[in-house]
Amino acid sequence: MDAAIFDLLLRWLHFLAGMIWVGHNYSSVVQRPTYRPLCAEDLSNDDSPRFQALLHREHGVFRWASVVTWSAGLLMLWQRGTLGGALSLSGALAPIGIGMYIGTLMMLNAWFVLWPHQQKVLGLVPATISERLRCSRISHLSSRTNTMLSLPLLFFMAAGAHGGAYLFK
Amino acid sequence: RHPYDTATGTVLLGALLTVLLLALLHFVIL
Numbered sequence: 001m002d003a004a005i006f007d008l009l010l011r012w013l014h015f016l017a018g019m020i021w022v023g024h025n026y027s028s029v030v031q032r033p034t035y036r037p038l039c040a041e042d043l044s045n046d047d048s049p050r051f052q053a054l055l056h057r058e059h060g061v062f063r064w065a066s067v068v069t070w071s072a073g074l075l076m077l078w079q080r081g082t083l084g085g086a087l088s089l090s091g092a093l094a095p096i097g098i099g100m101y102i103g104t105l106m107m108l109n110a111w112f113v114l115w116p117h118q119q120k121v122l123g124l125v126p127a128t129i130s131e132r133l134r135c136s137r138i139s140h141l142s143s144r145t146n147t148m149l150s151l152p153l154l155f156f157m158a159a160g161a162h163g164g165a166y167l168f169k
Numbered sequence: 170r171h172p173y174d175t176a177t178g179t180v181l182l183g184a185l186l187t188v189l190l191l192a193l194l195h196f197v198i199l
Binding site: 029030033034035089094095098140141144145147148149150151152155156 | 171177
């Protein structure tokens with residue numbers, strides 16, 4: 001396949017998967033802008049409305065979308081020969097490099113902080129009610145960390161290809 | 170309350186981090 005077409009397809013995939021990933025995160029912020037802690041009653045009864053709502057939101061789509069987004073982004077940089085420059089934050093590649101580091105942090109957060117705690121909250125991993133309540137707070141903070149990180153992520157990703165790179169030469 | 174407990178607090182922190190990283194890029198990295 002022609003390298004330019006491959007690059008365009010990767011960029012398309014990167015955008016689509018990124019919108020699915022961050023879109024899920026933003027959706028949770030819009031639907032629940034203010035934190036409301038779970039209580040023991042929510043978790044001790046599997047039929048409670050809040051627990052059922054939590055359970056139905058767990059489908060893994062955004063977690064896997066994060067892997068697709070990250071992989072497509074990395075592959076794009078690699079096939080352009082700019083991965084090394086982005087990793088070392090060299091010159092005009094510094095903005096996309098910063099975006100890449102933030103995106104990597106977000107993916108690791110989703111998989112290795114949010115997910116293990118959310119598994120306990122949902123009862124997918126056995127835990128006491130008090131432990132599940134503690135984990136629900138960490139899940140919230142982890143999710144909002146990614147919301148917060150998405151702002152500089154999008155700024156530096158956009159700056160890398162839409163004029164920002166020129167400013168940083 | 171923790172800034173993450175409201176949507177506004179979360180967005181403001183994100184904007185602040187963007188500015189800080191921009192300053193880091195401009196004055197330190199490049």
